[in-house]
Amino acid sequence: MSKISWKGGALIAPLPPVLVTCGTMEKPNVLTIAWTGILNTLPPKTYVSVRPTRYSYDLIKSTGEFVINLTTSQMVKSVDFCGVKSGRDIDKFAATGFVPEKASIVACPMIAQSPVSLECRVADIVPLGSHDMFIADIIAVNVDDKYIDRDGKLHLERCGLVAYAHGEYFELGKKIGSFGFSVRKKNKNRHN
Ligand SMILES: Cc1cc2nc3c(=O)[nH]c(=O)nc-3n(C[C@H](O)[C@H](O)[C@H](O)COP(=O)(O)O)c2cc1C
Numbered sequence: 001m002s003k004i005s006w007k008g009g010a011l012i013a014p015l016p017p018v019l020v021t022c023g024t025m026e027k028p029n030v031l032t033i034a035w036t037g038i039l040n041t042l043p044p045k046t047y048v049s050v051r052p053t054r055y056s057y058d059l060i061k062s063t064g065e066f067v068i069n070l071t072t073s074q075m076v077k078s079v080d081f082c083g084v085k086s087g088r089d090i091d092k093f094a095a096t097g098f099v100p101e102k103a104s105i106v107a108c109p110m111i112a113q114s115p116v117s118l119e120c121r122v123a124d125i126v127p128l129g130s131h132d133m134f135i136a137d138i139i140a141v142n143v144d145d146k147y148i149d150r151d152g153k154l155h156l157e158r159c160g161l162v163a164y165a166h167g168e169y170f171e172l173g174k175k176i177g178s179f180g181f182s183v184r185k186k187n188k189n190r191h192n
Pocket residue numbers: 017029030031032033034035036049050051053054055056057079080082083084085086087088131164
């Protein structure tokens with residue numbers, strides 16, 4: 001095996017292309033964000049890195065709130081659309097048919113079509129260069145009950161979650177393991 005060495009670049013893949021909603025129920029906006037992830041488990045903390053030129057930037061900064069909405073393959077065309085059109089020029093909710101849904105704590109809406117919406121409150125803003133990183137507490141998680149079974153288990157594999165890799169969108173594929181499976185002892189009573 002041999003690797004070609006390139007100069008440093010933002011090439012971690014896959015990433016989740018999430019829809020970040022901001023503003024208010026009366027005047028909401030939504031933009032696509034791939035520079036996101038989890039920073040800490042307890043308390044649960046996330047980040048979104050946003051270019052200061054985005055229309056959403058001032059909305060998030062002034063309200064100190066946003067919602068991260070996970071995206072599915074059914075939503076992917078609108079995910080791309082919200083990442084190339086600005087709320088400065090159009091109402092992206094009207095254009096995509098996304099339905100704004102009242103969040104449990106924050107004033108900005110969630111997207112009804114999204115299977116999981118995380119309500120976030122900004123804790124810190126870190127200017128990094130091209131982007132400013134909004135570090136935020138995840139203060140509520142809202143899950144579409146159709147993905148929760150009778151035992152309360154969440155089945156994210158049924159959502160058709162989208163992954164973003166090097167400029168392209170993919171639907172999450174088949175399950176190939178689960179946390180800790182590499183060291184898990186086989187149940188002797190099971191024959192399958
Ligand atoms: C897949 C994808 C990922 C994106 N990720 C980011 C990101 O992490 N940060 C960012 O500032 N813009 C990102 N963008 C660009 C913004 O979504 C885009 O500029 C959008 O039009 C901004 O909307 P607004 O002006 O209504 O805020 C991404 C776009 C796409 C299509």
